[in-house]
Amino acid sequence: MPDAVTIPTATSDAAPLARRRVSPLPENLFSATVIGSGLIVLLLLGAIIVMLADGAWPALKAFGIAFFWSPVWDSVNDKYGAGIMVYGTVLSSVLALLIAVPLSIGVAYFLTEILAAPFRRAVGVVIQLLAAIPSIIYGMWGFFVLAPWLAAHFILDVADLAAPVPGLNKILDYGSGNSVFTAGLVLAVMILPLITAMFVEILGATPVVLKESAYGLGCTRFEVVRSVAVPYGRRAMIGAVMLGLGRALGETMAVTFVVGNATRLSPNIFAQGSTIASTIANEFNEAGFGSMKLAALLGLGLTLFIISFIVLAASRALVAPRAVS
Amino acid sequence: MSGRTSARKATNLVVAALATGAALLSLAVLASILWTLIARGAPALRLSTLTTSMAPTGEHGGLANAIVGSLIQVGIGMLIATPIGVLAGTYLSEYAKGSKLGDVTRFVSDILLSAPSILIGLFVYVLLVATTKTYSGFAGAVALAVIAIPIIIRTTEDMLSLVPVALREAAAALGAPKWKVVTQIAWRAAGSGMLTGILLALARAAGETAPLLFTSLGNLNWSTSLGKPMASLPVAIYQFASSPYEDLVQLAWAGALLITLGVLAINIIAQLTVGRRS
Numbered sequence: 001m002p003d004a005v006t007i008p009t010a011t012s013d014a015a016p017l018a019r020r021r022v023s024p025l026p027e028n029l030f031s032a033t034v035i036g037s038g039l040i041v042l043l044l045l046g047a048i049i050v051m052l053a054d055g056a057w058p059a060l061k062a063f064g065i066a067f068f069w070s071p072v073w074d075s076v077n078d079k080y081g082a083g084i085m086v087y088g089t090v091l092s093s094v095l096a097l098l099i100a101v102p103l104s105i106g107v108a109y110f111l112t113e114i115l116a117a118p119f120r121r122a123v124g125v126v127i128q129l130l131a132a133i134p135s136i137i138y139g140m141w142g143f144f145v146l147a148p149w150l151a152a153h154f155i156l157d158v159a160d161l162a163a164p165v166p167g168l169n170k171i172l173d174y175g176s177g178n179s180v181f182t183a184g185l186v187l188a189v190m191i192l193p194l195i196t197a198m199f200v201e202i203l204g205a206t207p208v209v210l211k212e213s214a215y216g217l218g219c220t221r222f223e224v225v226r227s228v229a230v231p232y233g234r235r236a237m238i239g240a241v242m243l244g245l246g247r248a249l250g251e252t253m254a255v256t257f258v259v260g261n262a263t264r265l266s267p268n269i270f271a272q273g274s275t276i277a278s279t280i281a282n283e284f285n286e287a288g289f290g291s292m293k294l295a296a297l298l299g300l301g302l303t304l305f306i307i308s309f310i311v312l313a314a315s316r317a318l319v320a321p322r323a324v325s
Numbered sequence: 326m327s328g329r330t331s332a333r334k335a336t337n338l339v340v341a342a343l344a345t346g347a348a349l350l351s352l353a354v355l356a357s358i359l360w361t362l363i364a365r366g367a368p369a370l371r372l373s374t375l376t377t378s379m380a381p382t383g384e385h386g387g388l389a390n391a392i393v394g395s396l397i398q399v400g401i402g403m404l405i406a407t408p409i410g411v412l413a414g415t416y417l418s419e420y421a422k423g424s425k426l427g428d429v430t431r432f433v434s435d436i437l438l439s440a441p442s443i444l445i446g447l448f449v450y451v452l453l454v455a456t457t458k459t460y461s462g463f464a465g466a467v468a469l470a471v472i473a474i475p476i477i478i479r480t481t482e483d484m485l486s487l488v489p490v491a492l493r494e495a496a497a498a499l500g501a502p503k504w505k506v507v508t509q510i511a512w513r514a515a516g517s518g519m520l521t522g523i524l525l526a527l528a529r530a531a532g533e534t535a536p537l538l539f540t541s542l543g544n545l546n547w548s549t550s551l552g553k554p555m556a557s558l559p560v561a562i563y564q565f566a567s568s569p570y571e572d573l574v575q576l577a578w579a580g581a582l583l584i585t586l587g588v589l590a591i592n593i594i595a596q597l598t599v600g601r602r603s
Binding site: 024026027029030031033034035036037038039040041042044045047048051052054055102103105106107109110111113114125128129130132133134135136137138140141143144145189192193196220221222223243246247249250251252253257277280281284289297298301304305308309312316 | 333334336337340341343344345346347348350351354355357358361362365408409412413415416417419420421426427429430432433434435436437439440441442443444445447448451452455458471474475478502503504507508525528529531532533534535538539559562563566567577578581584585588589592593596
């Protein structure tokens with residue numbers, strides 16, 4: 001049989017094959033290098049947690065677990081707690097979401113349903129570019145443009161309106177252009193392109209067949225989005241909102257310019273306040289090597305790390321895991 | 326029946342109007358930001374801004390040392406981040422399919438990706454500044470590298486996973502060992518996409534302020550020594566923008582315009598790289 005004749009040629013080729021098998025050095029070297037790089041990443045996170053916890057330890061030892069919520073920040077008597085900053089951080093980020101999410105939904109609806117198809121790609125690129133602008137630019141705009149405008153045209157009027165209403169007049173009281181509210185507004189502007197881009201992607205991923213079926217039943221454009229596209233992408237949309245929240249919680253530069261940097265607790269959203277990140281940025285140069293204040297600031301960092309980890313874990317639990325897709 | 330239909334049509338129109346309103350409002354706000362940036366930054370941007378160092382108010386300083394400091398720190402940061410990011414991304418895509426260690430690494434990389442950048446600054450402060458008792462340009466570069474690494478990992482993994490399995494199989498069938506399949510087939514096929522990820526990481530690192538505040542600190546004087554405090558464009562903007570002097574604030578706007586143009590230019594180049602591939 002002619003086929004059998006070819007077998008010897010195959011075996012004579014086996015020699016270089018065998019030689020290749022006995023020198024696995026480059027293969028082992030390469031796989032060791034890539035696995036080593038993966039391990040560096042693990043080490044990096046481990047080191048961040050250990051360094052923050054270790055640096056914060058003097059403060060945690062002195063003030064106990066209550067450090068995380070105690071609303072005391074007294075540099076004169078060296079007594080510290082994260083309560084005021086946690087409050088400011090959460091309040092400004094929630095305000096940012098309350099403003100940015102409805103706007104993002106509107107903009108995403110406009111981009112996917114109303115805008116003519118040829119413009120969509122161009123607008124998509126513009127949104128991505130806006131999301132890439134460094135956050136310090138948003139902070140400067142907030143400080144030099146938005147805050148003076150709010151002080152002149154917005155806060156007094158709103159406080160006047162709210163003054164006769166008991167309860168509400170404590171939340172919307174007379175205040176300053178630099179406030180937790182202004183910080184929330186600047187954060188909203190900053191995360192708007194980010195959330196909008198994700199919403200556009202999620203709404204665009206609705207299977208066309210589902211949407212066409214709904215149109216076939218006589219649904220209007222709005223009904224198709226409300227009853228088909230949004231339910232289809234709901235989990236991913238909530239995940240996108242959580243990612244936006246995570247960005248807002250840890251933002252430093254956009255907030256530090258406009259939040260007022262006052263370390264006191266106030267229900268008034270127009271009052272000057274502070275966030276974890278703004279306090280760290282603002283007071284770090286007042287803290288000497290090995291001081292209690294430095295430990296307290298690192299404790300604030302640890303608190304922020306815990307908060308953003310919880311938010312990230314929640315957003316991952318909601319969005320379909322990447323490994324599956 | 327027709328009443329209900331017209332009510333539904335009216336709702337549809339109202340929603341369309343609200344959505345258009347939201348889009349116009351967002352556009353107006355973002356236009357206001359860009360307009361402010363150009364209107365205040367462009368007049369202050371002169372050739373002398375690029376050639377003279379920072380100086381106290383009234384002395385007609387520029388931003389030259391901050392620009393050079395940024396270039397040095399971002400450059401060294403990217404030199405550290407690129408190999409680690411590319412190799413770790415390659416590990417996740419080519420060596421860690423379905424492995425526990427791979428899943429953990431991916432999760433950890435995602436945590437790093439979304440960790441507030443100020444925490445990276447604190448970490449490098451404790452690691453390099455508190456131990457050496459001096460702020461340094463090198464610490465700044467390390468902080469920027471930690472920011473860039475997870476971005477490069479994510480894009481490298483995503484781009485490598487787009488390379489068809491058939492390409493890898495064809496190479497393996499020719500007898501190529503795995504490391505050759507990865508470096509000569511997968512890396513080449515995904516090359517422009519991986520480059521895009523590196524450029525995006527570069528743009529992100531170049532605009533970061535918070536991690537540099539406690540690492541390279543900023544420096545009013547000309548210094549290219551990696552062992553000493555080093556100026557950077559974002560920190561210079563921060564210091565000048567919060568000063569009470571009009572000439573320094575103007576210089577801050579000029580810096581803000583410069584850094585935005587730079588970041589947008591890198592992003593546009595990155596977008597074009599992707600566009601050419603597809």
